[in-house]
Amino acid sequence: MIEIKNLFGGYQKTLIIKDLTLTIEKGNFYALIGPNGSGKTTLIKLITGVLPNQGGTITLFDKPLHSYSTIDRAKNMAVLSQEAKVEFDFRVEEIVMLGRYPHQKGFLKHISYQDRRVVDNVMKQTDVFRFRKKPFKWLSGGEKQRVLLAKALAQEPKILFLDEPTNHLDIKHTVMMLQQLKEYQKMYQLTIVAILHDLNTAALFADKIGLLQKGKLVESGELSLLQNENQLSNVYEVALKTYEHPIIPKPQITVIPNQVDEDHARLEYDLNQTDHYIHLQFSHPLRTISNGVLGEGIQWSTNFCNFHVQNNYNCSNPRIDIISWLKQANICEHSTIGMMTAVNLKDVSIVEKEYEGIKILTVITAGVGNAVDITAKKSVDTGIQIGTVNIMVFIDAHLTDGALVNAVQSVTEAKTKAFVDLHIKDPVTQTIATGTSTDCTLVASTQKGEPTPYTGSGTVIGKGIGLSVYQALVDAIGKYESRRALL
Incomplete structure (x- = not known):
């Protein structure tokens, strides 16, 4: 469980998150949505300890965030960010193996049979096993994103944070990734917190939704909040219309652009x-x-x-x-x-x-x-x-x-x-x-x-x-x- 109370935080003197209170239950796929600049990425950095909070409290599994050591945080939390930067010329399997670092023992951090088994498994599940001997820099943006997801899963975290995880993925691999994550969630009671700009993707895969605007939590709850057309239109500053998915009971959203009404015979x-x-x-x-x-x-x-x-x-x-x-x-x-x-x-x-x-x-x-x-x-x-x-x-x-x-x-x-x-x-x-x-x-x-x-x-x-x-x-x-x- 993640419990946040009256949280304030940001960058130096710039306050981004303002008096935010939120509870994310264990085993939930929780989607953070909101326009650019609403504070989604900053909130994740505060929860993971990358940024210090300037007020309020963050509790993970009934323990204050500050009480966790760096290694303990890495055992409990993994992050997949938007950036796919790796400074050194590592091969794919070496990148994924970095995810096992928190679980390796001893000063020299020897790679165990369990480490290799986990790494091979997650590479297969994310469809990057065939690239395992290739240099990371040779891969496309979408392939790099899947490698970094494999690295995050190799940590065997209890909480997985995703910052626009499908940013570089095509439709097939977007669906494949999120379906795999849903299977992980169910199998391991994995808690997933994902920043998603695509509201329809959030509706299809998330269990709960949090809507942010200007550093504040507008609403948190069931997928039904995506059916509040007026609220979404006000937050995103664009006309939106909701409708039901034709196959599964999930809401979907479409944008209504401003159009000039053409002058023509209307039943022509x-x-x-x-x-x-x-x-x-x-x-x-x-x-x-x-x-x-x-x-x-x-x-x-x-x-x-x-x-x-x-x-x-x-x-x-x-x-x-x-x-x-x-x-x-x-x-x-x-x-x-x-x-x-x-x-x-x-x-x-x-x-x-x-x-x-x-x-x-x-x-x-x-x-x-x-x-x-x-x-x-x-x-x-x-x-x-x-x-x-x-x-x-x-x-x-x-x-x-x-x-x-x-x-x-x-x-x-x-x-x-x-x-x-x-x-x-x-x-x-x-x-x-x-x-x-x-x-x-x-x-x-x-x-x-x-x-x-x-x-x-x-x-x-x-x-x-x-x-x-x-x-x-x-x-x-x-x-x-x-x-x-x-x-």
């Missing part, structure tokens, strides 16, 4: 329609939410495609098929929402209207051969049939993520209302259908104007969505029924 698009696909390409990326075959979830997209497939289409891997079709059409898959339907694309309904100053574009292909009453107790999965309802709604407004979800709800309400009014039935249960078994919905917004968190039926945008979707869907189903009557 090109429409290309063939017998195989409908392609809408917008002049600027739109914020989207969809359950499309390609591009599902929330993201930014420029291209929106609805592909025609035969009624007997084998859907073993529809995503791969859509990517293949996009390549054939020379459309970038990474900025595209892709859907598919067995409906004749000539029966598409396109409605473009303005509702109380809000422009809304709705594009729908619809068939009801596989209509389903979602509330019916007995229903049959009839697979892919002609009858998919694909709805695309484009809105010239700034919608929050919550408003995007709300907009999908408004689309669904309008769709169900159309099914009720047209008396569309589930062919199995003969009850009024609520949709089809393969419906696909997209809502996209230009993100221009003031953000709005609500797009439900009681709002202007929600009402506009409802009227637009209802009109386009009734029209599309009418076209579908007329074509089916001719078969």
Whole structure:
């Protein structure tokens, strides 16, 4: 455990750390964050005894820091700093062996079998064993950093201090290093105190966070403090937005730069329609939410495609098929929402209207051969049939993520209302259908104007969505029924 109370310290007459109180529990990965000049490096130098404190107390494992001898400190603490300077022409294994100095006995400090075993082990774990015979100066900055980490681990410390440990590392070795450190932490109850400028890296690997500003501890605690957008923006003096990592329950942060709002037609698009696909390409990326075959979830997209497939289409891997079709059409898959339907694309309904100053574009292909009453107790999965309802709604407004979800709800309400009014039935249960078994919905917004968190039926945008979707869907189903009557 590290316990700091009312700490003051700095360089000669310059006071950097001011009345700082902090407790770091044993076995924690504790990240120190804050802008340049906030006192992070100075704090580590005070805790390790490199700088004398000018007030307050520092306790390590229930003993005052000043009561530890230099050797005892080295046995308990290791430091990996930003600098990778070594004055002499040592080989890599000699550099790492320096980490064993506190554990070697006798005046001449003989190297033991245990020393060699530990050194070989940490070199392998940090992926520098292959460099062990090379001069340190021959290595790249990232390789040198990993060698110095191996040296620090060779000390077998109880506390490891890291000052921007990934400064010279590429993505692979950054992740590798921090994952290895997490394994050390768990295996040996190692306490890690790391200065990290990358807030997303801190969120992924740290257990606790300490936020510093101008030598003072603004807040210390759980990772949730990284979700305090106002506090982070004030400390870093830049607009920030937090969001959840898509795979693991960790916060992530993105910077919002000042941008000049370009003067352009905000729902400007090109429409290309063939017998195989409908392609809408917008002049600027739109914020989207969809359950499309390609591009599902929330993201930014420029291209929106609805592909025609035969009624007997084998859907073993529809995503791969859509990517293949996009390549054939020379459309970038990474900025595209892709859907598919067995409906004749000539029966598409396109409605473009303005509702109380809000422009809304709705594009729908619809068939009801596989209509389903979602509330019916007995229903049959009839697979892919002609009858998919694909709805695309484009809105010239700034919608929050919550408003995007709300907009999908408004689309669904309008769709169900159309099914009720047209008396569309589930062919199995003969009850009024609520949709089809393969419906696909997209809502996209230009993100221009003031953000709005609500797009439900009681709002202007929600009402506009409802009227637009209802009109386009009734029209599309009418076209579908007329074509089916001719078969």
